[in-house]
Amino acid sequence: MLKLAKNRISSWAIVGAVIFMIIQVISNLYLPNLTADIVNNGVAKGDVNYIWQTGIKMIAFALISIVASIGNVFLAARSSQKLGQNLRSDVYAKVINYSHDEMDKVGTSSLITRTTNDVTQIQNVWMMILRMMIMAPIMLVGASFLAYQKNQTLTGVFLISIPLLALFILLIMRSAVPLFKAMQQKTDNINLVFREGLTGVRVIRAFRQDKFEQDRFETVNQDYTNNAVKVYSIMAMMFPVMTLIMSGTNVGITWWGGHLIASQALETGNLIAFMTYAMQILMSFMMLSMIFVFIPRAQASAVRLNQVLDQESSIKEPTQTQSFTDTKPALAFDQVDFRYQQAEKPALSDVDFAVTGGQTVAVIGGTGSGKSTLVNLIPRFYDVEKGDVKVNGVDVRNVDTKALRDQVAFVPQQANLFTGTVRDNLKYGNENATDDQLWHALEIAQAKDFISANPEGLDYAVEQGGGNFSGGQKQRLAIARALVKDASIYVFDDSFSALDFKTDAQLRKALSEDDNIKTKVIVIVGQRVSTVADADMILVLEDGKMIGKGTHEELKANNPTYQEIIRSQIREGDED
Structure with missing residues (x-):
């Protein structure tokens, strides 16, 4: 995946996103400490001025955190979308230069999936990397250090909750990751059957195979659905179990902290701060678990995209060209x-x-x-x-x-017309052709009559695939397009x-x-x-x-x- 991102994303945007995230995390980590100070030094002592002064500091750090978060989201979104844009452009440029051999090997439906769904997977995970993957380790280390500073004894709670959390995340990953990888191939299958159904709809109707094709689509659709239901059911278990572990951790901290407060070994404000840091630690683990689950799916998409981009054309350009x-x-x-x-x-x-x-x-x-x-x-x-x-x-x-x-001017068996106008289609092989040349080509191709009969003439709109023309008309327009080109x-x-x-x-x-x-x-x-x-x-x-x-x-x-x-x-x- 890093190979795909190289040279397709601004290094300055990454640096900026990292800096903003560090500022946001530092601000978030400092807020529980200020809360502890308010409780310990303000509320406990009845010092209203101290509460106000510290409260203003909290507001200032909260605003800094908001601004840093906005900056990070902006740069992360911009970077991920730019990566997607560049990937789509590069894949399209590569595919458009494929020889027929490569097109036959990969398949049109798979290429569509790779250019759309797979690129989207890369975009989404790159956004997660610039947000969660930066935030989670910094917050985990920072919150653990600050929690230990508040009270070393209470950190013993993590010896139970963190191994439980890690074990659960491992089980989730082992179950979900293979299913996520399989979803890309199943998406290919849906696109293949759906595309064949759309392009061959007239044949399907002519032979009354509607039911057969519906059953065929239902089979691949159900296969994808079953896989998706299974994987998202597994993922759905993550949040309630995580919540249970986090709530259990809070109960343990509150129970143990209460005893420490009763024995005057811990201040109330420090307990509140410790609980906040504990939630930040567990949230960091939760974010990391989401990243580790989704990255393999994105990695599978990255492999599929690299296959397209690294595919060498069987048509090699000569090292020494003749003219x-x-x-x-x-x-x-x-x-x-x-x-x-x-x-x-x-x-x-x-x-x-x-x-x-x-x-x-x-x-x-x-x-x-x-x-x-x-x-x-x-x-x-x-x-x-x-x-x-x-x-x-x-x-x-x-x-x-x-x-x-x-x-070479080539007229294929299948008369392909592009969305636009008759003029646009005819000038496909010679963009400098004059209107007189276009009409001359139409006359030779026996297409002049039905084009001139339309008030728009050369500006006659062509629908997708030339759907507003008959088969014979499309063939004659395709012939005229070739005749406009000055070829040998x-x-x-x-x-x-x-x-x-x-x-x-x-x-x-x-x-x-x-x-x-x-x-x-x-x-x-x-x-x-x-x-x-x-x-x-x-x-x-x-x-x-x-x-x-x-x-x-x-x-x-x-x-x-x-x-x-x-x-x-x-x-x-x-x-x-």
């Missing part, structure tokens, strides 16, 4: 193999092709044949296991990732699937006729033969292997798999 000296667009796969983490067999094997600017390469094949995997290698979302992927003549592993992705390679990963045949044809025709786009490399992943038929080169994939390469006419004549795809998509008698 794109050749401005002519080109794409080449040279005997490429790729395997997902811990997969038994490669997802792609021996993929080999090359295209240059002005050419379109299409990829077709059955579900799971490796089409999306292939195009994900172009912007280096994954690294190849064997062979080379070259963009504009340069191996993608020898160029800075940012520079590489500046050369335009990748369309099954991006025409939600379009009807007419719109699909119009969009591909507009792409081929645009003066800028037609000089670039276009990569199209498609399911329909009509989408890929006009490509200069078609790659046919099956089980990750490239079993065909050529034009539509060549594959139609010679490739059995391509012929089978054609037959599956046309009616009898429509072969031509």
